[in-house]
Amino acid sequence: KNEVEQSPQNLTAQEGEFITINCSYSVGISALHWLQQHPGGGIVSLFMLSSGKKKHGRLIATINIQEKHSSLHITASHPRDSAVYICAVNTGNQFYFGTGTSLTVIP
Amino acid sequence: GAGVSQSPSNKVTEKGKDVELRCDPISGHTALYWYRQSLGQGLEFLIYFQGNSAPDKSGLPSDRFSAERTGGSVSTLTIQRTQQEDSAVYLCASSPSRAIGQFFGPGTRLTVL
Numbered sequence: 001k002n003e004v005e006q007s008p009q010n011l012t013a014q015e016g017e018f019i020t021i022n023c024s025y026s027v028g029i030s031a032l033h034w035l036q037q038h039p040g041g042g043i044v045s046l047f048m049l050s051s052g053k054k055k056h057g058r059l060i061a062t063i064n065i066q067e068k069h070s071s072l073h074i075t076a077s078h079p080r081d082s083a084v085y086i087c088a089v090n091t092g093n094q095f096y097f098g099t100g101t102s103l104t105v106i107p
Numbered sequence: 108g109a110g111v112s113q114s115p116s117n118k119v120t121e122k123g124k125d126v127e128l129r130c131d132p133i134s135g136h137t138a139l140y141w142y143r144q145s146l147g148q149g150l151e152f153l154i155y156f157q158g159n160s161a162p163d164k165s166g167l168p169s170d171r172f173s174a175e176r177t178g179g180s181v182s183t184l185t186i187q188r189t190q191q192e193d194s195a196v197y198l199c200a201s202s203p204s205r206a207i208g209q210f211f212g213p214g215t216r217l218t219v220l
Contacts, residue, residue: 031206035211045209047208093162094166097151099149100149
């Protein structure tokens with residue numbers, strides 16, 4: 001069993017749609033990260049959460065510690081949002097990663 | 108430089124050879140992380156440094172892997188007696204502290220023939 005599960009694995013959306021990517025985890029964590037990996041391979045850290053909600057531009061990340069669940073939302077999606085979104089959890093001295101959600105936003 | 112840099116960007120080696128991968132974190136970042144991503148696979152955590160010390164080395168895949176960090180700055184990941192399954196992109200990231208998100212380097216693509 002994976003410590004981190006993401007859904008969906010693949011997602012295709014029309015430009016402008018509201019997108020939600022989900023992440024569930026089974027271990028105790030000190031923080032949860034959302035990462036974005038572009039087709040060229042570069043990785044950008046979007047959010048680091050330990051509780052509540054964070055917003056940056058059109059991106060919103062939430063976490064429910066009791067339910068061990070986090071969501072990443074993208075409002076007014078755009079083709080440049082097309083990337084793989086990865087959920088990762090930090091258990092202290094270890095990190096566990098989800099397998100990623102491949103998002104394609106069609107113009 | 109402004110970001111995390113890694114060298115070499117690409118490395119092709121023969122099975123059984125040793126390789127050394129280098130990471131230059133952002134100046135002043137005390138936390139440094141090594142990950143790898145095998146072709147078509149997800150990210151895998153290898154090791155984390157706070158300053159020069161690594162509190163937990165259990166993420167390293169085998170005893171052929173070692174990492175060190177000197178002067179709280181540059182880190183090297185060494186793979187001895189490389190095997191074909193070591194082929195992957197090795198990523199380094201740094202952050203000012205563990206409470207802040209990480210900045211990723213471009214990675215080193217290692218191919219073991």
